[in-house]
Amino acid sequence: MRVPAPRGVVISLLLFAALLPVAPVLLVRSASAQQPDSARRDSLPATLIGHVVDSAGAAIAGAEISLLRNDQVRAVTNDSGAFRLNGVPSGSNVFAVRRIGYQAATFTAVLKPGRVSRANFPLSIMVQALAPVQVSDTAVVSHWLDEFNARKAQHRGTFITREQIVAANDRMGSDILRTIPGVRVTQNRTGSTIVLFTRTTTRPCLPTMYVQGMPYTGQLDDFNADDIEAAEVYIGVSEIPPEFDRGNKGICGVVSLWMRDPRRKP
Numbered sequence: 001m002r003v004p005a006p007r008g009v010v011i012s013l014l015l016f017a018a019l020l021p022v023a024p025v026l027l028v029r030s031a032s033a034q035q036p037d038s039a040r041r042d043s044l045p046a047t048l049i050g051h052v053v054d055s056a057g058a059a060i061a062g063a064e065i066s067l068l069r070n071d072q073v074r075a076v077t078n079d080s081g082a083f084r085l086n087g088v089p090s091g092s093n094v095f096a097v098r099r100i101g102y103q104a105a106t107f108t109a110v111l112k113p114g115r116v117s118r119a120n121f122p123l124s125i126m127v128q129a130l131a132p133v134q135v136s137d138t139a140v141v142s143h144w145l146d147e148f149n150a151r152k153a154q155h156r157g158t159f160i161t162r163e164q165i166v167a168a169n170d171r172m173g174s175d176i177l178r179t180i181p182g183v184r185v186t187q188n189r190t191g192s193t194i195v196l197f198t199r200t201t202t203r204p205c206l207p208t209m210y211v212q213g214m215p216y217t218g219q220l221d222d223f224n225a226d227d228i229e230a231a232e233v234y235i236g237v238s239e240i241p242p243e244f245d246r247g248n249k250g251i252c253g254v255v256s257l258w259m260r261d262p263r264r265k266p
Contacts, residue, residue, distance in 0.1 A: 044114035048085040052077050052097060052121045060123060063099040068106065097121045147213065148230050148258050155241050158233040165225050173220035173228060182235045193221045197235050197253040207253035223257065232256040
């Protein structure tokens with residue numbers, strides 16, 4: 001048999017329960033949720049692209065760009081002076097730029113995380129003062145066409161003088177070769193005039209060019225006939241003097257030009 005509690009006792013118990021402290025409820029968020037998106041963006045590496053040029057704005061090929069105190073981030077410029085650096089830490093960075101013949105330099109660039117930045121690095125040519133050198137010459141001064149005249153007397157080939165060029169009223173460099181047997185003057189796919197030797201191998205070939213005794217990789221029409229004093233033309237390996245085929249590379253022919261020098265007439 002249950003005996004009901006007195007009414008005053010029940011009211012006292014309810015008041016006591018209401019006064020008890022309530023434990024706070026803590027909300028725990030994961031660590032990934034605590035890291036804001038902006039923090040992750042700030043940690044992304046940057047990319048730097050650009051060019052290395054000289055004081056006149058011309059491209060410098062073969063220049064090395066590296067992040068100071070970090071040799072892992074480096075690049076070398078191509079023929080147009082361009083470079084690309086990936087994985088560069090964002091923020092302010094110091095870069096070192098070096099190239100033989102130019103003064104080394106450092107540059108500071110502020111890079112944004114995850115972005116591609118552009119920069120041009122100028123380098124100055126290194127000028128080195130040399131001590132004076134005393135030169136004494138006891139050799140007989142030779143004429144600038146002595147080499148041409150010596151080969152004309154000793155070797156087979158076609159030798160064209162200034163008088164012949166004037167008499168033929170030639171205009172361009174290729175014009176002076178048009179009448180030589182075994183030579184064909186034509187145009188390539190780009191419309192440029194080229195000279196082919198047809199009497200050398202099974203198919204026409206391009207001759208090797210020399211200007212003033214030095215190898216030249218351009219075309220005959222890079223020169224006007226008015227600027228040419230003399231020309232040597234050797235078609236086939238049997239005519240080529242050994243000084244034009246060093247190492248026996250097997251070239252098919254040679255065109256050697258001698259330019260006019262108004263200060264020293266022939």
